Amino acid sequence: MLLNQLFAFVIVLGSLGFIWRDVAQVLLPKLRAERAFQHLTFAVIFALTVLWSAQAGVKEGLSIHFLALTTLALMYGWRSAYAISIVVSLTLCLTGTLSLSQVPEYLIFSCLLPIGTSYIVFLLSYRFLPRNIFVFIFVAGFFNGAITGSFHLLTNSVYHVILDTYDWTTIVDNYLVFVPLLAFPEGLLNGMSLAMFSVFKPEWLRVFSDRDYIYNHYHKK
Structure with a gap:
């Protein structure tokens, strides 16, 4: 177990090199x-801390909670979103929700991989689908959130199978069975958030542009 935690810690340290430039040149100067x-970012950190603290522990290491990382990734970009998730994870450590030894694995499987998944799905929708606000809300928001939440449970399951913590049957019966139940509310949470932000606060979304999703759409018509 110590070797796994050390390996996760090395991956987390390596990932910091990919995000530091964006954090130093964009996030920190803007803060x-x-x-x-500042107020928005502190509110986001507080909201995620509360949301992630409400975990349903099925078995040790197999916890379920809403992520809202699709919204976070589209608000800040994946690098700054990952930096913010590190702050939230350390806050959870301070409040006793996580132990310090759990933080590296938590950052990989509950932060970095879901954020990366969300951003990849967004990029694919931006590249291959029509650029209008409905695609942004339903594909980059709703379906993206559902896919990310499901992928999070799947990667966590595979990791515990590899570690031989639980057998696959136990994980399917006690953990993966919640995928259909979690996918819709996770998608709804992110889809509704992006719908409200894109209408009322589009400046909060780093990846959203009126020119791409609204004006271009009607100009083509």
Whole structure:
């Protein structure tokens, strides 16, 4: 177990090199310069801390909670979103929800992989689907959230099978059985969030552009 935690810690350290430039050149300067952005980011950290604290523990290591990482990734970009998720994870450690030894694995399987999945799905929708606000809300938001939540449970399951913590039958019967139940509310949470932000606060979404999703769509018509 110690070897697995050490390997996860090395991966987390390596991942910091991919996000530092974006954090140093975009996130931190904007936090220092814009008070409204500070309030938004602190509110996001608080909301995610509360959301992730409400975990349903099926078995040890097999916890279920809403992620909302699709919304986070589209608000900040995947690099800054991952940086914010690190802050939230350390906050959970301080509140006793996570132990310090659990943080590296948690960052990989409950933060980095879901954020990466969300951003890849968004990029695919942006590249191959029509660019209009309905595609953004339903595909990049709703279906993206459902896919990300399901993938999170699947990768966590495979990891525990590889570690031989549980056998596959136990995981399917006690953990993966919740995938259909979690996918819809996770998708709804992210889809509704992106719908509200794109209509009322589009400046909160780093990946959203009126030119791409609204004006271009009607100009082509």
